Amino acid sequence: MSPVIIVTGANKGIGYEISKKLIADGAKVIMTARDQARLDEAANKLKPFGAVKLDVTDDASVEEAKREISRLAPAIDGLV
Structure with missing residues (x-):
């Protein structure tokens, strides 16, 4: 069974490259990032298991992301 991995800051840089590698290796990656537009762009390229807006410095954003991620993966x- 493929592992489910959440990657923060996945819309660019190291987070993007880690997501790309994990997806290539067969993981079910849930990409997260603060910038929805850039996250959507990155997700359209990599085709992850899921893409969820998340700002780890904002409690409301964290709670919403938790709900959305829970719907994607138990x-x-x-x-x-």
């Missing part, structure tokens, strides 16, 4: 195997 269990999470890793967080980057």
Whole structure:
């Protein structure tokens, strides 16, 4: 069974490259980032298991992301 991995800051830089590698290796990646437009652009390229807006400095954003991620996957195997 493929692991479900959440990657923060996945719309660019190291987070994007980690997402790309994990997806290539068969993981079910849920990409997260603050900037919805850039997240959508990155997700359209990589085709992850899911893409969820998340600003880790905003409590309301964290709570909404938790709800959305819970709908996508009942269990999470890793967080980057």
